[in-house]
Every structure is written in structure tokens, then in C-alpha cells.
Amino acid sequence: MNTSNKSRVALDSLVILQKKQNKGAISLVSIAQELNVSVSYLELIFRSLREAGLVAASRGPGGGYKLSTPAEEITPQGVCLLFDAESDEPVVNAPLSPESAPVHALADRMKLVKQAFLSQITVKSLASQGAMV
Numbered sequence: 783m784n785t786s787n788k789s790r791v792a793l794d795s796l797v798i799l800q801k802k803q804n805k806g807a808i809s810l811v812s813i814a815q816e817l818n819v820s821v822s823y824l825e826l827i828f829r830s831l832r833e834a835g836l837v838a839a840s841r842g843p844g845g846g847y848k849l850s851t852p853a854e855e856i857t858p859q860g861v862c863l864l865f866d867a868e869s870d871e872p873v874v875n876a877p878l879s880p881e882s883a884p885v886h887a888l889a890d891r892m893k894l895v896k897q898a899f900l901s902q903i904t905v906k907s908l909a910s911q912g913a914m915v
Contacts, residue, residue, distance in 0.1 A: 785862055785866060786862075786865055786866050788826075788827055788865040788866075789858075789861055789862045789864075789865045789866050791817060791819055791823070791824070791827055792827050792830075792831060792861050792864070792865060793858055793861050793905070793908070794817055795813050795817065795824065795827065795828070795831075796831070796836065796837075796849065796853070796856060796861070796905045797905055797908045797909045798813055798816060798817075799813075799837065799847060799848060799849050800849060800853040800905050800906060800908075800909035801909045803848065803849065803853075806844060806846070806848075807839075807840050807844060807845055807846030807847055807848050808846045808847055808848070809845070809846040809847075810824045810825060810828065810846070810847070812846070813847075827865075828847060830864060830865065831864075834864055835850060835851060836849065836850060836851050836856060836861075837849055837850055837851075838850035849905075852906075853904060853905040853906035853909060854904045854905075854906040854907075855904070856904060856905040856906075857900060857901050857902075857903060857904055857905075858900040858903050858905075858908075859897055859900035859901040860901075862900060
């Protein structure tokens with residue numbers, strides 16, 4: 783499981799929404815300024831977040847985005863899976879054994895450790911720690 787820039791920006795955006803949840807809907811312009819990314823880049827990310835049911839949008843004055851899934855139910859692992867297809871991995875015709883391909887075996891073990899770690903963290907815990915991903 784790779785962690786792309788889109789995943790990191792998506793997670794940082796979700797943390798911002800969690801931290802500012804009491805201020806109402808947050809505009810993409812505000813998030814873009816805080817993260818120093820373009821609004822058009824955030825629009826692509828938020829389209830996926832909206833389709834996944836993680837955020838909801840409102841239009842008009844005071845419009846913007848809010849979390850539509852509780853922050854304690856959103857994990858970095860889920861967000862990474864949403865954005866990071868593992869298409870960059872080579873196609874292997876036959877399973878590789880740890881003896882014949884120790885680096886592949888190590889990479890597989892590292893992937894499992896990373897997935898387990900990311901599944902134990904939530905957007906709510908990230909926001910309460912004051913950490914940006």
C-alpha cells in the first residue's frame with residue numbers, strides 16, 4: 783500500500799474539517815490556503831471523498847464541506863485505499879516464495895504492518911493530537 787500525495791492531502795483536509803467542525807461548513811479555498819495546494823486539486827480529491835460518503839457539500843453563502851462520517855470512523859487506511867490503487871505493483875505469474883524472492887517477501891510484510899498501523903488511527907485522533915499527516 784503506497785501513500786500518495788492525494789492521500790496525504792485528503793487526510794490533512796479531513797483533519798482540518800474535524801478541527802473546524804464547530805465553525806460550520808469549510809470552503810475549499812480556506813483548506814487550499816491552509817495546505818498550500820490549488821483549489822482545482824482539492825476539487826478532484828473532494829469529489830472522491832464525497833462519492834465515498836466521507837464529506838458532504840453545501841452550496842451558497844456559508845457553504846462548503848463538512849464531515850458526513852464521524853471522524854472516529856475514518857482511518858488513514860481507508861483513505862489510502864480510496865486513493866492509492868496498487869497498480870504500480872508488477873504482475874507476477876507465479877507466487878514467489880520468501881526463499882526465491884526475499885525482497886518481495888519483506889515488502890509484503892511491510893505492507894501488512896503499514897495497513898495494520900493505519901487501521902488503528904482515526905481522523906479524530908489525528909485532529910486531537912494537532913498533527914497534520
